[in-house]
Amino acid sequence: xxxxxxxxxxxxxxxxxxxxxxxxxxxxxxxxxxxxxxxxxxxxxxxxxxxxxxxxxxxxxxxxxxxxxxxxxxxxxxxxxxxxxxxxxxxxxxxxxxxxxxxxxxxxxxxxxxxxxxxxxxxxxxxxxxxxxxxxxxxxxxxxxxxxxxxxxxxxxxxxxxxxxxxxxxxxxxxxxxxxxxxxxxxxxxxxxxxxxxxxxxxxxxxxxxxxxxxxxxxxxxxxxxxxxxxxxxxxxxxxxxxxxxxxxxxxxxxxxxxxxxxxxxxxxxxxxxxxxxxxxxxxxxxxxxxxxxxxxxxxxxxxxxxxxxxxxxxxxxxxxxxxxxxx
Amino acid sequence: xxxxxxxxxxxxxxxxxxxxxxxxxxxxxxxxxxxxxxxxxxxxxxxxxxxxxxxxxxxxxxxxxxxxxxxxxxxxxxxxxxxxxxxxxxxxxxxxxxxxxxxxxxxxxxxxxxxxxxxxxxxxxxxxxxxxxxxxxxxxxxxxxxxxxxxxxxxxxxxxxxxxxxxxxxxxxxxxxxxxxxxxxxxxxxxxxxxxxxxxxxxxxxxxxxxxxxxxxxxxxxxxxxxxxxxxxxxxxxxxxxxxxxxxxxxxxxxxxxxxxxxxxxxxxxxxxxxxxxxxxxxxxxxxxxxxxxxxxxxxxxxxxxxxxxxxxxxxxxxxxxxxxxxxxxxxxxxxxxxxxxxxxxxxxxxxxxxxxxxxxxxxxxxxxxxxxxxxxxxxxxxxxxxxxxxxxxxxxxxxxxxxxxxxxxxxxxxxxxxxxxxxxxxxxxxxxxxxxxxxxxxxxxxxxxxxxxxxxxxxxxxxxxxxxxxxxxxxxxxxxxxxxxxxxxxxxxxxxxxxxxxxxxxxxxxxxxxxxxxxxxxxxxxxxxxxxxxxxxxxxxxxxxxxxxxxxxxxxxxxxxxxxxxx
Ligand code: SF4
Ligand code: SF4
Ligand code: SF4
Ligand code: SF4
Ligand code: FES
Numbered sequence: 012x013x014x015x016x017x018x019x020x021x022x023x024x025x026x027x028x029x030x031x032x033x034x035x036x037x038x039x040x041x042x043x044x045x046x047x048x049x050x051x052x053x054x055x056x057x058x059x060x061x062x063x064x065x066x067x068x069x070x071x072x073x074x075x076x077x078x079x080x081x082x083x084x085x086x087x088x089x090x091x092x093x094x095x096x097x098x099x100x101x102x103x104x105x106x107x108x109x110x111x112x113x114x115x116x117x118x119x120x121x122x123x124x125x126x127x128x129x130x131x132x133x134x135x136x137x138x139x140x141x142x143x144x145x146x147x148x149x150x151x152x153x154x155x156x157x158x159x160x161x162x163x164x165x166x167x168x169x170x171x172x173x174x175x176x177x178x179x180x181x182x183x184x185x186x187x188x189x190x191x192x193x194x195x196x197x198x199x200x201x202x203x204x205x206x207x208x209x210x211x212x213x214x215x216x217x218x219x220x221x222x223x224x225x226x227x228x229x230x231x232x233x234x235x236x237x238x239x240x241x242x243x244x245x246x247x248x249x250x251x252x253x254x255x256x257x258x259x260x261x262x263x264x265x266x267x268x269x270x271x272x273x274x275x276x277x278x279x280x281x282x283x284x285x286x287x288x289x290x291x292x293x294x295x296x297x298x299x300x301x302x303x304x305x306x307x308x309x310x311x312x313x314x315x316x317x318x319x320x321x322x323x324x325x326x327x328x329x330x331x332x333x334x335x336x337x338x339x
Numbered sequence: 340x341x342x343x344x345x346x347x348x349x350x351x352x353x354x355x356x357x358x359x360x361x362x363x364x365x366x367x368x369x370x371x372x373x374x375x376x377x378x379x380x381x382x383x384x385x386x387x388x389x390x391x392x393x394x395x396x397x398x399x400x401x402x403x404x405x406x407x408x409x410x411x412x413x414x415x416x417x418x419x420x421x422x423x424x425x426x427x428x429x430x431x432x433x434x435x436x437x438x439x440x441x442x443x444x445x446x447x448x449x450x451x452x453x454x455x456x457x458x459x460x461x462x463x464x465x466x467x468x469x470x471x472x473x474x475x476x477x478x479x480x481x482x483x484x485x486x487x488x489x490x491x492x493x494x495x496x497x498x499x500x501x502x503x504x505x506x507x508x509x510x511x512x513x514x515x516x517x518x519x520x521x522x523x524x525x526x527x528x529x530x531x532x533x534x535x536x537x538x539x540x541x542x543x544x545x546x547x548x549x550x551x552x553x554x555x556x557x558x559x560x561x562x563x564x565x566x567x568x569x570x571x572x573x574x575x576x577x578x579x580x581x582x583x584x585x586x587x588x589x590x591x592x593x594x595x596x597x598x599x600x601x602x603x604x605x606x607x608x609x610x611x612x613x614x615x616x617x618x619x620x621x622x623x624x625x626x627x628x629x630x631x632x633x634x635x636x637x638x639x640x641x642x643x644x645x646x647x648x649x650x651x652x653x654x655x656x657x658x659x660x661x662x663x664x665x666x667x668x669x670x671x672x673x674x675x676x677x678x679x680x681x682x683x684x685x686x687x688x689x690x691x692x693x694x695x696x697x698x699x700x701x702x703x704x705x706x707x708x709x710x711x712x713x714x715x716x717x718x719x720x721x722x723x724x725x726x727x728x729x730x731x732x733x734x735x736x737x738x739x740x741x742x743x744x745x746x747x748x749x750x751x752x753x754x755x756x757x758x759x760x761x762x763x764x765x766x767x768x769x770x771x772x773x774x775x776x777x778x779x780x781x782x783x784x785x786x787x788x789x790x791x792x793x794x795x796x797x798x799x800x801x802x803x804x805x806x807x808x809x810x811x812x813x814x815x816x817x818x819x820x821x822x823x824x825x826x827x828x829x830x831x832x833x834x835x836x837x838x839x840x841x842x843x844x845x846x847x848x849x850x851x852x853x854x855x856x857x858x859x860x861x862x863x864x865x866x867x868x869x870x871x872x873x874x875x876x877x878x879x880x881x882x883x884x885x886x887x888x889x890x891x892x893x894x895x896x897x898x899x900x901x902x903x904x905x906x907x
Contacts, residue, residue: 125505127505142502143505147378147379147380147399274506274507275506276506277505277506277507278505278506279484279504279505279506279507279508279509280381281380281381281382281383282381282382282383282384282422282425282426282483283383283418283421283422283425285484285506285507285509286422286425286426286428286429286507287421287425288506288507289462289506289507290425290459293459293460304458307417307420307421308421308425310417310418310421311383311417311418311421311422311425314386314393314394314414314418315383315386315394315396315418315419315422316383317380317381317383
């Protein structure tokens with residue numbers, strides 16, 4: 012095993028996007044893939060409510076993340092790297108980043124896509140100047156990525172962790188975003204094997220009122236009640252985030268907010284998501300809510316959407332019903 | 340290798356998708372899938388369940404050895420039904436005015452999968468209807484966002500559709516980019532799964548003319564229609580039903596039924612002469628019988644307009660023959676005659692309306708019906724096509740050569756012209772009149788033949804995407820053919836925008852094959868041997884030599900951009 016892969020494997024680093032994919036395997040796949048050129052893409056399009064850890068990295072440790080990217084270019088012999096930045100991040104940090112990049116083959120790209128731009132193949136479409144929609148998989152980006160070439164797509168936090176690994180400073184910690192009612196919106200760097208409860212307590216965020224939380228993202232994340240917090244974030248799909256809700260938060264407003272978010276962010280490619288989110292909202296806004304129909308649509312979203320965005324629409328709603336409040 | 344579908348062992352090939360492996364074994368509904376196009380997997384109705392309980396789309400999932408799939412589980416039914424119902428609500432039902440009525444996937448699936456067409460409120464009522472170049476009607480209120488039209492028009496290198504907005508605001512719309520203009524080839528029509536795109540309908544006017552006792556209504560039937568219209572009535576693709584078609588047209592009320600193949604013989608005879616003349620001058624000639632190609636050149640390669648053959652297309656030549664020669668012979672006022680072409684083509688509607696094709700201030704073809712439209716009229720008139728007793732085309736414009744029969748397929752026009760150019764104009768003895776090098780359905784074919792000791796280069800191409808590649812090479816001086824045949828539709832008119840759906844590679848091959856059989860079986864295989872044609876020239880043209888050129892030739896003009904107009 013070569014040195015880089017060995018380091019990543021030993022660190023047991025898991026990608027910090029929502030794919031939960033071992034970073035070492037991904038790097039190895041790109042390394043082994045055949046292509047005239049190779050590319051590195053750093054995804055900084057974070058668009059999920061309650062998730063702002065990439066912003067934290069840009070603010071505090073962009074140098075470490077850039078080191079990670081540089082190493083990827085060198086390791087893969089890539090033609091260049093592209094940093095795909097959310098519009099406001101681009102405005103705010105571009106000059107700082109350019110200084111750090113210097114003469115390295117790293118380009119900055121201002122995002123065009125919104126939330127779906129975070130899906131790695133949609134991001135590639137966006138970089139190639141096309142409509143921002145996910146691609147059919149397989150093939151996956153490590154084989155056929157940017158301009159059809161093998162491409163490593165990692166999230167900014169992942170590159171930050173890689174930078175730490177290279178410096179020998181990685182301590183199996185993860186960036187966790189805290190937000191919600193009675194909680195200061197803040198990023199904490201915490202051991203990844205802590206339970207959610209411990210994370211809340213150690214950061215002084217354990218609410219004094221009765222509450223429930225949403226972990227893994229403020230839209231697509233899973234809803235848990237306050238007695239279900241003995242698990243780690245690794246057990247749960249998604250991003251490093253914990254959003255706290257007052258127990259009195261009404262279902263109507265919650266569900267409406269989630270559905271509105273997904274409807275606004277759907278790319279429009281596939282029927283369950285494009286039509287489904289539209290109809291979910293229509294049902295919620297109608298005088299008599301047809302919950303049977305609502306659940307049929309959630310079923311189609313979960314089981315037949317083209318990409319992860321559509322598939323995740325039901326997750327907050329169904330886990331809320333299951334863990335917090337049965338649907339009326 | 341094998342997979343199991345609903346418990347039944349089925350053999351499959353490694354590169355196949357589940358949908359392909361299931362073909363002919365179990366029906367899986369599809370909307371966005373088209374074998375001519377890339378797999379997009381956006382409609383999500385072709386769902387099947389795998390053994391692990393996961394639903395996947397059959398169109399996009401490759402088979403694996405030993406894979407087990409189930410096509411009708413509770414899970415499949417639940418997701419498929421709701422997806423279908425949401426699709427129905429994207430499509431405003433206008434069935435009574437739609438020519439796909441009763442031949443429509445949405446209606447079929449609603450019945451078969453017990454989806455309610457009205458489960459949700461139609462959400463696209465307020466969208467627009469556009470007319471492209473006066474010929475293509477695009478109705479956004481029926482569009483289900485499958486993107487087929489966008490892709491097929493890109494493949495044609497026309498790029499006339501765009502997509503804007505996201506989520507439920509996604510919308511397919513005509514491009515605003517002034518660099519592009521629709522050629523009216525109609526490929527988007529045959530690739531739209533839900534009839535959101537149609538040719539400008541002429542059948543209501545034809546029905547009215549047929550009822551009008553004061554009018555003489557004359558039909559002419561294009562070469563490829565006889566091998567494709569059967570599909571509309573349940574025949575296997577490629578079944579030749581010429582006689583039944585003539586009968587059914589008579590039954591619809593046409594006073595005379597002539598053969599566009601006669602027109603094709605005129606076109607061949609005239610064009611071969613032109614080619615022969617240009618050869619002497621070293622000037623490239625490209626064919627003019629495909630109006631979408633002519634429009635494509637006019638708009639995209641105006642500097643080559645002078646290379647388009649001046650010879651009129653078969654439908655126009657026959658139209659002229661009807662309104663001059665035939666009218667005079669029968670002592671009918673040509674203004675009382677309505678010529679109706681039955682065409683595989685939508686662009687022919689555009690051609691028929693071109694002012695520069697008028698003669699004596701009259702349109703020579705009044706209406707153009709597509710293969711689909713005429714079948715629709717027959718169904719409306721409750722004509723049982725399969726019970727028709729075959730009849731012959733009427734005289735004097737019913738006879739034709741084998742060379743005309745093959746006009747319907749890519750390479751046919753060139754082959755016909757070569758036969759006449761070599762045999763008649765060059766006086767060269769031909770060992771064989773079969774030009775096999777330029778036959779077949781591949782995109783671009785090349786050949787070199789000797790004419791009077793001189794090497795003549797020929798390129799035959801179909802599909803505007805292929806044609807563009809060839810044109811760019813010619814423009815760059817990297818290709819320099821003497822003769823260039825282009826058919827806008829891939830494969831030629833057998834795959835025209837007015838033909839029955841579905842269409843795919845096998846169906847195209849089946850439609851093409853019998854045209855060569857008809858050629859082979861013909862008594863006369865060269866246009867100039869057609870006795871009817873000889874008679875026409877002797878009895879009419881030779882008596883009016885001053886009219887000859889204007890009757891059968893035109894000049895093409897550089898087109899302005901037609902663009903798209905909102906119609907509602
Ligand atoms: S699920 Fe479908 S519509 Fe939604 S974002 Fe993914 S591809 Fe686009
Ligand atoms: S008719 Fe042909 S050129 Fe016109 S929009 Fe359709 S596919 Fe494109
Ligand atoms: S018009 Fe037809 S082919 Fe085009 S996107 Fe809509 S449904 Fe698909
Ligand atoms: S190839 Fe034939 S059917 Fe297609 S546009 Fe040309 S003439 Fe019409
Ligand atoms: S046919 Fe498979 S998703 Fe549309």
